[in-house]
Amino acid sequence: MTDHPELASAVEMQIALVQMQRRVQSRVPLPWISAEDAWLQEQQKAGRSLVRFKDIPLEWSDFRLTFRQTADILRRFDALEPADYDAIVTIAREGNALEPIVSQWYEATSGAGGPMPEGAPPGLEQVLVLALRPFLARCAEVLIQRVDLASWARGHCPFCGWEPEFAVITPSGDRQLICGRCSAQWPFAAFTCPFCANDERARITSFAARDGRYRVYGCDACHRYLKAYDARNATRPVMVAVDSIATLPLDAAAMQRGYA
Numbered sequence: 267m268t269d270h271p272e273l274a275s276a277v278e279m280q281i282a283l284v285q286m287q288r289r290v291q292s293r294v295p296l297p298w299i300s301a302e303d304a305w306l307q308e309q310q311k312a313g314r315s316l317v318r319f320k321d322i323p324l325e326w327s328d329f330r331l332t333f334r335q336t337a338d339i340l341r342r343f344d345a346l347e348p349a350d351y352d353a354i355v356t357i358a359r360e361g362n363a364l365e366p367i368v369s370q371w372y373e374a375t376s377g378a379g380g381p382m383p384e385g386a387p388p389g390l391e392q393v394l395v396l397a398l399r400p401f402l403a404r405c406a407e408v409l410i411q412r413v414d415l416a417s418w419a420r421g422h423c424p425f426c427g428w429e430p431e432f433a434v435i436t437p438s439g440d441r442q443l444i445c446g447r448c449s450a451q452w453p454f455a456a457f458t459c460p461f462c463a464n465d466e467r468a469r470i471t472s473f474a475a476r477d478g479r480y481r482v483y484g485c486d487a488c489h490r491y492l493k494a495y496d497a498r499n500a501t502r503p504v505m506v507a508v509d510s511i512a513t514l515p516l517d518a519a520a521m522q523r524g525y526a
């Protein structure tokens with residue numbers, strides 16, 4: 267990291283976000299999830315996510331605070347435009363505006379169906395993804411005890427339906443994808459693209475960072491890419507916030523090769 271001083275502010279922002287999320291997550295109770303095992307298995311078999319909106323232990327005053335603090339951090343590091351920030355903070359302040367937006371957005375993006383909330387300011391989704399994480403992560407913690415992910419061969423998160431944002435190559439050489447919303451991990455074939463399911467080995471380009479600690483998988487069908495932390499010879503487990511910053515130079519390399 268010391269050889270990339272220009273990343274200092276991105277690192278600081280990630281640290282601020284992670285610290286805030288940890289604080290919130292520690293006070294969010296583990297939810298009691300009423301879904302029966304048979305229903306969970308049925309959902310899994312159909313490729314549908316397991317966390318229903320009503321399962322998320324959302325205490326609204328706490329969520330409102332988390333939402334506001336997330337927006338504050340993003341604004342402080344210029345990751346949110348001033349006008350978008352103002353619009354987002356207004357939503358948080360208005361008594362009943364936030365709840366329907368959050369529930370609609372979650373339903374629409376978790377595969378439960380329904381339209382996206384209308385007239386949402388740009389940047390809102392980024393705030394929602396980050397603010398909902400500590401609450402959703404608690405659901406995944408509970409559900410992971412109840413389901414077997416070995417048969418889940420999908421590119422989206424088995425718990426919340428979101429896309430992977432990172433991956434880890436385990437000491438046994440398997441690849442686990444890491445959800446960009448709830449941070450849950452699930453096993454996925456190393457040379458299949460999670461975004462378009464392309465599994466033609468010749469059309470997946472994989473290359474390692476110079477130090478061998480990270481790897482990029484680029485898909486030559488949909489031209490998206492995913493980064494992975496190679497834990498095979500590592501001294502610590504994957505830390506997505508840290509690893510996604512440490513691999514910013516790899517993003518540049520991936521984009522140079524035409525991946526987005």
Ligand SMILES: [Zn+2]
Nearest residue numbers: 423426445448
């Ligand atoms: Zn998820």
Ligand SMILES: [Zn+2]
Nearest residue numbers: 459462485488
């Ligand atoms: Zn693809």
